[in-house]
Amino acid sequence: MREIWAAPSGQPFVLAGSGTLAMDCAGANLVEPGDRVLVLSTGVFGDRFEDLLSRYGAEVDVIRAPVGETIDFEAVEAALASGDYKLMTATHVDTSTGVRVDAKRFGALGREHDLFTVLDGVCSVAGEEIKQEEWGLDVVLTASQKAIGVPPGLALLVVSQRVLCAWGKRQTRVANYYADWGKWLPIMASYEKRVPSYFGTPAVNLVCALDVSLGQILAEGMEERFERHRRFGRACRRAIAALGLGQVPTADEHAANTLTAPRYPKGVSGPDLLPRIREAGAILAGGLHPEIRSKYFRIGHMGATRPGDLLATVGAIEAGLHACGHSFEPGRGVSAAQSILFG
Numbered sequence: 037m038r039e040i041w042a043a044p045s046g047q048p049f050v051l052a053g054s055g056t057l058a059m060d061c062a063g064a065n066l067v068e069p070g071d072r073v074l075v076l077s078t079g080v081f082g083d084r085f086e087d088l089l090s091r092y093g094a095e096v097d098v099i100r101a102p103v104g105e106t107i108d109f110e111a112v113e114a115a116l117a118s119g120d121y122k123l124m125t126a127t128h129v130d131t132s133t134g135v136r137v138d139a140k141r142f143g144a145l146g147r148e149h150d151l152f153t154v155l156d157g158v159c160s161v162a163g164e165e166i167k168q169e170e171w172g173l174d175v176v177l178t179a180s181q182k183a184i185g186v187p188p189g190l191a192l193l194v195v196s197q198r199v200l201c202a203w204g205k206r207q208t209r210v211a212n213y214y215a216d217w218g219k220w221l222p223i224m225a226s227y228e229k230r231v232p233s234y235f236g237t238p239a240v241n242l243v244c245a246l247d248v249s250l251g252q253i254l255a256e257g258m259e260e261r262f263e264r265h266r267r268f269g270r271a272c273r274r275a276i277a278a279l280g281l282g283q284v285p286t287a288d289e290h291a292a293n294t295l296t297a298p299r300y301p302k303g304v305s306g307p308d309l310l311p312r313i314r315e316a317g318a319i320l321a322g323g324l325h326p327e328i329r330s331k332y333f334r335i336g337h338m339g340a341t342r343p344g345d346l347l348a349t350v351g352a353i354e355a356g357l358h359a360c361g362h363s364f365e366p367g368r369g370v371s372a373a374q375s376i377l378f379g
């Protein structure tokens with residue numbers, strides 16, 4: 037995990053639970069009642085932090101990007117200049133919008149203003165480029181089921197020494213029993229020494245799967261893996277554009293490389309299209325963001341995706357669109373994707 041997160045001195049945590057537990061774990065350990073927190077939200081998962089952190093007594097301010105747009109860092113700088121914040125959170129890729137936030141700038145701002153940064157990397161770790169230590173990020177969290185490529189059920193965090201040091205000086209007890217770093221630190225240390233030790237039963241089957249997957253990720257090489265995701269992201273977005281569909285992110289520069297969020301073309305709805313795509317062989321997700329839920333769908337292409345998976349998916353989308361009466365030149369999407377994949 038330290039290599040994959042690029043955090044050689046970070047402290048990894050592996051807990052049985054989903055990505056929401058990873059968020060909860062960060063919140064429970066970092067927030068004390070009355071702390072001021074700035075949440076940068078680009079969708080549903082950013083908003084989730086507002087609700088979550090306030091339960092631990094944080095006073096939360098939110099900078100919320102309009103749907104499809106990324107964070108305006110000038111607004112963040114202005115807020116940081118006027119507020120006495122302890123912590124700032126961002127969602128690297130918000131899965132509800134397909135928008136990517138500049139995680140490097142986020143980390144740099146945290147350091148500049150001497151506050152702690154939490155990056156929700158559920159839809160980015162091991163897919164989008166992250167250099168946790170170099171970028172000054174204090175907590176980078178994810179879950180097992182996305183670009184890590186393991187079945188759902190593990191919450192994964194890497195925590196900086198800086199934040200652990202501050203955590204050690206808390207005035208109040210961590211209000212979440214299961215997620216308390218104090219319970220898990222000795223367990224993680226024992227795991228590294230291969231010494232048995234117990235606090236809560238680990239999800240051993242998933243930990244074995246994680247071991248295999250982390251090995252595969254490192255064997256591919258991080259830079260190669262980031263580049264593959266960039267290429268796949270570009271190929272998928274080009275394919276969607278070639279079929280005449282718009283996308284939720286308002287600019288290519290802040291569109292995620294781990295998933296694509298196309299808008300339905302005029303006259304085509306989700307209940308018409310998605311089952312037809314499924315019949316043609318690809319299972320895609322519907323919309324999630326409440327403001328635009330019925331207007332778009334989502335294509336995941338992170339982790340162990342191969343070129344054939346992407347081409348088959350674009351082919352299935354073409355078949356679905358054709359069956360719905362959308363007019364386009366057959367093969368244009370596949371051809372646009374191929375031209376990027378061939379480099």
Ligand code: PMP
Pocket residue numbers: 054055056057081127129130131132156157158159179
């Ligand atoms: N953050 C992001 C960016 C996510 O995409 C998700 C899940 N889709 C979560 C947090 C929550 O993770 P989980 O569903 O595993 O609890």
